[in-house]
Every structure is written in structure tokens, then in C-alpha cells.
Amino acid sequence: MLSNAFGYTKAQAAETTNVQELVSSRTSADILAKWKQYQPMSTASNYMDGDYIYDNKPSFSPGSYQAGKLKEIYVEDAIRATNFVRYLAGLPDDVTADWSLSDQEQMASILNAMNGGLSHYPPQPAQMSDSLFKLGYKGASSSNLSAGRPTLYSTVLFGYMSDRSASNIDRVGHRRWILNPPMKKTMFGMALLPESRYGSYSAMYAFNKDRNPNDVQYDYVSWPSAGYFPNEVFAVDDPWSIGLQPNRYDANRTSDIQVTLKRERDGRVWNLDKSSTDKEGDYFNVDTGGYGIPLTIIFRPKGIESFASNDAFQVTVTGVYTKDGQPTTISYKTTFFDMVPAISTVTQLIKLNVGESFTIPIQFEHSKDEKQQLTYTSTNPNILSIDQQGVVTALREGEGTIQISGFFNSYADVRFSVSTSNGTDRPSAWALEDYTFAKSKGLVSLEYDERYQSAMDRYGFAQAAVGLIEQLQGTPIPTKESPFTDTKSEVAIKAYYSGIMKGNALSQFTPTMSITRQEAAVLLMNIYNKLNKSAASAISGPAKTLFKDDAAIASWAKASVYQAAQLELLKGNDEGTFLPKGQLTREQTFAMLAKLYKLISE
Known part of the structure; x- marks a missing residue:
């Protein structure tokens, strides 16, 4: 493995890659690990500021044009994108930058920037030397071209690999060049010209074929690939494509080819063939042009609103013929997942x-x-x-x-x-650590983050308790019709249906009513028992020491009081009394819920 100064690694492919074996054997975890290796420099959508992306800035001034030079880190960013999509397709992900093509790709980008559009055969701008023009023209005619995208990384993932525009969908040529099995090197150029039509223009060299063709074995190369495939890099209106091994399949017998796509979760089926010609809807084409793998089936189903996590699609291609004239079928399953x-x-x-x-x-x-x-x-x-x-x-x-x-x-x-x-409205010293922890877990809402020694009401307790439960169980508490006559609050409804809090005899939640300490003990143990299935064994046995005011504790609360005390969620005072009918304060609520959070988490 090789690494640069920024800690990124360049993968080294095995001597021989078998596409079908690779995509069928890898897991979603494998893809996530590869993504972390190849992820871009930043989460920001635009991190390629013109003041920072160049070692030498290009010149766009007539009569003194200069190619400039991108910094290595920005080129490597694009190389990572290239290797990531090749890995997803099952191809060797060891493509490197060919710096001998730096000036060529820079001038290709500058040519298009000065002309204000994209062309593989751009005209010569005024006062540009013949030598620079020929260099840029060579780059433009041998490269993928893009305009308007903020980074080279996004250009690869969401520009070239998408290829969904009406002018590209019939051949997906940019995608096919990137997924060309023999590619081993490439180079990028970028011209940032804010005052121009698109602002940014870029080029990616596409014609490299340095890899020995025998190093990549495949029956087909598809996008999205068979097996697991990340939702994030394929949009619902992107075309699907299948590049067929030219040494096996007959590129002259394509008129009978058709694709059936079946979604497993609901059984919906799309049938696509040469009659599907809507470039904005159901689309199908077989292209045999010279873009990477020459024989490529392209199709796009209409009506997929989104890909759910673990959404599986069965792809079946019929009407394909081998070189020896035998009809054959290609079939595979693609499972999308949230990477x-x-x-x-x-x-x-x-x-x-x-x-x-x-x-x-x-x-x-x-x-x-x-x-x-x-x-x-x-x-x-x-x-x-x-x-x-x-x-x-x-x-x-x-x-x-x-x-x-x-x-x-x-x-x-x-x-x-x-x-x-004001210097006085603050949690007590004994509660400060637990209060800070509860706040960090989102259990201290804005309206209760004050007057910490005042009584906690039922709504505030429910709000914090529901937040704790949903975090620790990892799923929202379902809501139904309100069982209460005095509130439609979602918090109250969730607290009721989760078994934490009930209403009174009049089916009222009484959200502003305060809570006693013995009531709090019951509520605490309701939460504990809901989240901890081993609660009985954890708190079994009689209490070792009774509170001095044990007789004042209500019979319906006594077990919960001693269980909560045994778990150190609630304590008595220094005199050994519990004060069961004392009001529960806000800081006491935050402290005991923080302790409960830690206890359940551990």
C-alpha cells in the first residue's frame, strides 16, 4: 500500500480481477470500508477555491495563457472518486494519476472555459498560441468534459457516472470510459473562471489502456452492479447499464435484446426494449460505439420514486447471443443499501x-x-x-x-x-455533573433549562423520559389516538403507550401537575423495566436498610422506591429519610435520568 502526506491510501489490485466473483462475494460492510478509504477531502459541497487548488494558477489572459498546475491533493481527490466507482463496478481500483498529461488536461479545461461551453473539438480562442491550442485540443478530444460542478470528486460521482441527460443517456459514454477495464491511469484538469457561463470547467483523460486485458475477467460490467450497491451514488433517474464482454457476445445481433426489472418488495415489474424510447421516462438502447466496453445495454425504468434501504431488484436480460450464435440470458440481483x-x-x-x-x-x-x-x-x-x-x-x-x-x-x-x-439560577453542585450529562443527551429541553430547584411537572418528566427511551431503544415510540381528554401532546401519548405514565380517573394527563418523589420512583422503574429485560434479577432481594420514614411510603410505591435506591437512581437525605411526598425538582429529574441512562447504556 502507498500513502501520501495526507494519509490517503492507493489500493493495489490483485494481478487478476474477476468482476462477477468480486461483486457477488462482498458485503455492505466491505463497501463501507472501501468508501472510508476513498471518501473525499471534505463533506462540504464546494471546497475547491481557486486560491487554493493550484500549485501554479492558470492564466486566462489573451496573449499570455498559461496551463497552471493543480495541487496533488486535489487530483488525488478525483483519483479516489475514480477508484471508488471502479471498485463498486467490480473493476481494479488501482488507477493512478498520469502527471505527464497535466498541461494537456489543464489546457483542455481552459479552452472550454474561454469558449463558454463544452466541446471535444473546441475552436481556438483569440491570441492563444498554436502550441497551447493543439495541446488543449488533444486533451479535449480524448477526455471526459464537465462544467459547473464545484469539485472534481462530485464531477466523477454525480456527473460522469450519472450520464442521465438527454444528450448522454443513449450511450453513457463518460461512465463507460471510467469503467473501461484496461484503464490504469488518468489525469484531471480544472479551470475556475467565475465570470464565465458555468464558472468551472474540467477534463478527465479517458483513453488510457495500459492494463493487460487478461488481468480483468468479466462476463459483464454493470452500473449499478450486482450484489450490494450504495444508494448514495445512484439516483432514481440515472440510467442502468450493462457492458458485455466483447469476446463472448455478438454485437451484431442486438435487435431482440430486452430487459425485465423486478422489484422484490412489491413485485413490480418493468419491461424495457427497443420500443422504450422516452429519454425522460422508460428508456432502452443498445449502443455499440467505441466508449470503453463497446457493446453496452442501457435502460431506465420510470416510476421509481426512491430506493429503500435493502431494496432489491432482479435484472433479467434476454435476446442476447453469444459469438457462436447461441441465445443466452443474463440475470443478477442488485440490492441497494444506505452506505x-x-x-x-x-x-x-x-x-x-x-x-x-x-x-x-x-x-x-x-x-x-x-x-x-x-x-x-x-x-x-x-x-x-x-x-x-x-x-x-x-x-x-x-x-x-x-x-x-x-x-x-x-x-x-x-x-x-x-x-x-444571573449567577444564581444554576444547578446545585451535587447535580451539576449529571445535569451536564443529561443536557448532552438532549434530555434537558429549553423550557426546563432554568429554575432547577423548582418542581418538575408531568409534561417535563414525560418529555425527558420519552427522549431517553427513544435514544436507548434506537427507534421512535409509536403514537396513536390520545387517551387523554386534556391534551393531544405527542409526548404525553408516547409516555402513555410506552407504559411509563398513566392519566387519572378522569382520563386526564394533568401535564402541569408536579410529581412526588415516590411517584418518581415508580416512573423510573417503569422506564428501567421497559429498557432492561433482566430487571427482576438485577434488583431482586429485600432492601438491606429501610428508610427511617418507611411507614410514610405508599404501599403501591414501596417496591419501586427500594428498587430505585438499590440501583442508586434515587437516594434519601443525610438523615436516612426518603421524603416520599416531597416534590421532585427539575435538577433531581435530570440527575436520576442521567444515572438511568448510564446504567442502561452500560
Whole structure:
């Protein structure tokens, strides 16, 4: 393995690659690991600022044109994209940069920038020397070309590999050049010209065939591939393509070819053949042009609104003939999956005091991998500062938002309200650590993040408890019709149907009513028993020591009080009394839920 100064690695392919064996044997975890190896430099959509992407800036001035030179890190970014899509297709992912073509690809990009459009055969701009024009013309006529995309990485993944426009769908030529088995080297150019029609113009050398054809064995190369395939790199309106091994299949007998696509979850079927000619809908074509693998079947079904995670499609191709005239069928299954989990936060509105720091709690949908790369941005940097570990600091009074972005347009926002502390409204010293933990888990909502020694009401307890349950069980609590006559609150409904809190005899939730300490013990054990199936064994046996006011504890609460005490979720006072009818305070609520969170998590 080779690595550069930035820690990225270049994969070395085996001497011989068998496409069908590779795609059928790998798992979604294998693809995720490869993605982490080949992911782009940044989660941001535009990180290729003209002031930073060049070692030497190009010149667009008539009479003094210069090719310039991209920094190695930006070219390697595009190389990673190239190798990632080749890996997905089952091809060797060891393509490297051919720096001898740097000037050629730069001039191809500059030619198109100066002409304000894309052409493989561009005219010569005024006052451009013949030598530079010929160099750029050679590059333009042997490269994939693109305009308007912010990065080379996105150009490869979502420009060339998509090829869904009406002018490209009939041949998907950009895609086929990238998935050409013999490719072993390529090179990129980029011309950023903000005042031009598209702003950015790029080129990718396409004609390399340095690899020995015998090093890649395949019956077909498909996009999306057979086996597992990530949702993030294939849109529902992208065309599917299957490049057939030219040494095996007859490129002259294609009129009978048709494709049947069947979605497994609902049995829906699409039949596509030469009568499917709608470039905006159902489409089918067989192209035998000279783009990478010459014999390629292209099809796109209409009416797929989205790919669900683990959405499987059976692809069946009939009407194909081998070189010796035998009819044959090609069949495989593609299973889409969510490669990069969606970002979410456990809370969307947080209160901070000036000078207070807070680490934003992040969750990744369907994933426990906490090593996802994220970018944090403050929309009000004079009010909130943020570092790239997610630690936000309140600088002055006001409101602001922290935007969190991940790959593939995954994002979340957290709003903050910043005020100046009066110096007295703060959690007690004994509760501070647990309060901070509860806040980091989103259990302290904005309206209850004050007056910490005041009574906690039933709505506030339910809100924090529901958040704790949903986080620890990893799924939302389902909602139904409200059983209460005094509230339609989703929080109250979830607390009821999860078995945590009930209403009174009049079917009222009484959201503003305070909670006693013995009631809190019952509620705590309801949560504990719901989340911990081994609760009985964990808290079995009589209490070793009775509270001095044991007689004052209601019979319906006594078992829960001693169970909660045994688990160290609730304590008595220094005199050994429990005070069962004392009001539960906000800071006591946060402290005991923090302890319960830690206990269940461990």
C-alpha cells in the first residue's frame, strides 16, 4: 500500500480481477470500508477555491495563457472518486494519476472555459498560441468534459457516472470510459473562471489502456452492479447499464435484446426494449460505439420514486447471443443499501449562558459508527463559535444556529438561545455533573433549562423520559389516538403507550401537575423495566436498610422506591429519610435520568 502526506491510501489490485466473483462475494460492510478509504477531502459541497487548488494558477489572459498546475491533493481527490466507482463496478481500483498529461488536461479545461461551453473539438480562442491550442485540443478530444460542478470528486460521482441527460443517456459514454477495464491511469484538469457561463470547467483523460486485458475477467460490467450497491451514488433517474464482454457476445445481433426489472418488495415489474424510447421516462438502447466496453445495454425504468434501504431488484436480460450464435440470458440481483447514515441530533433547541461550552450530541441513523466525518458551521459566529469536534461556545447574547453537514447532503441544524446568567439560577453542585450529562443527551429541553430547584411537572418528566427511551431503544415510540381528554401532546401519548405514565380517573394527563418523589420512583422503574429485560434479577432481594420514614411510603410505591435506591437512581437525605411526598425538582429529574441512562447504556 502507498500513502501520501495526507494519509490517503492507493489500493493495489490483485494481478487478476474477476468482476462477477468480486461483486457477488462482498458485503455492505466491505463497501463501507472501501468508501472510508476513498471518501473525499471534505463533506462540504464546494471546497475547491481557486486560491487554493493550484500549485501554479492558470492564466486566462489573451496573449499570455498559461496551463497552471493543480495541487496533488486535489487530483488525488478525483483519483479516489475514480477508484471508488471502479471498485463498486467490480473493476481494479488501482488507477493512478498520469502527471505527464497535466498541461494537456489543464489546457483542455481552459479552452472550454474561454469558449463558454463544452466541446471535444473546441475552436481556438483569440491570441492563444498554436502550441497551447493543439495541446488543449488533444486533451479535449480524448477526455471526459464537465462544467459547473464545484469539485472534481462530485464531477466523477454525480456527473460522469450519472450520464442521465438527454444528450448522454443513449450511450453513457463518460461512465463507460471510467469503467473501461484496461484503464490504469488518468489525469484531471480544472479551470475556475467565475465570470464565465458555468464558472468551472474540467477534463478527465479517458483513453488510457495500459492494463493487460487478461488481468480483468468479466462476463459483464454493470452500473449499478450486482450484489450490494450504495444508494448514495445512484439516483432514481440515472440510467442502468450493462457492458458485455466483447469476446463472448455478438454485437451484431442486438435487435431482440430486452430487459425485465423486478422489484422484490412489491413485485413490480418493468419491461424495457427497443420500443422504450422516452429519454425522460422508460428508456432502452443498445449502443455499440467505441466508449470503453463497446457493446453496452442501457435502460431506465420510470416510476421509481426512491430506493429503500435493502431494496432489491432482479435484472433479467434476454435476446442476447453469444459469438457462436447461441441465445443466452443474463440475470443478477442488485440490492441497494444506505452506505452513509443520515445525521440527526437528539435536540434541536438548546439554551446556553454566555461563556458556556457544549458538545453537540450527534446520532447516525441505523449506525453506531461515531467516526463519520462532519463539518460544523456557525451561522452567527459573533454569537456562537464552533470547532470541528462539535464543541460550541456561547460568546454573547442572542440566537444562532450550528449547521452540521456530512457526505451526500446529509445535514442537521441545532438552534441555540444564549443569555447572560444571573449567577444564581444554576444547578446545585451535587447535580451539576449529571445535569451536564443529561443536557448532552438532549434530555434537558429549553423550557426546563432554568429554575432547577423548582418542581418538575408531568409534561417535563414525560418529555425527558420519552427522549431517553427513544435514544436507548434506537427507534421512535409509536403514537396513536390520545387517551387523554386534556391534551393531544405527542409526548404525553408516547409516555402513555410506552407504559411509563398513566392519566387519572378522569382520563386526564394533568401535564402541569408536579410529581412526588415516590411517584418518581415508580416512573423510573417503569422506564428501567421497559429498557432492561433482566430487571427482576438485577434488583431482586429485600432492601438491606429501610428508610427511617418507611411507614410514610405508599404501599403501591414501596417496591419501586427500594428498587430505585438499590440501583442508586434515587437516594434519601443525610438523615436516612426518603421524603416520599416531597416534590421532585427539575435538577433531581435530570440527575436520576442521567444515572438511568448510564446504567442502561452500560
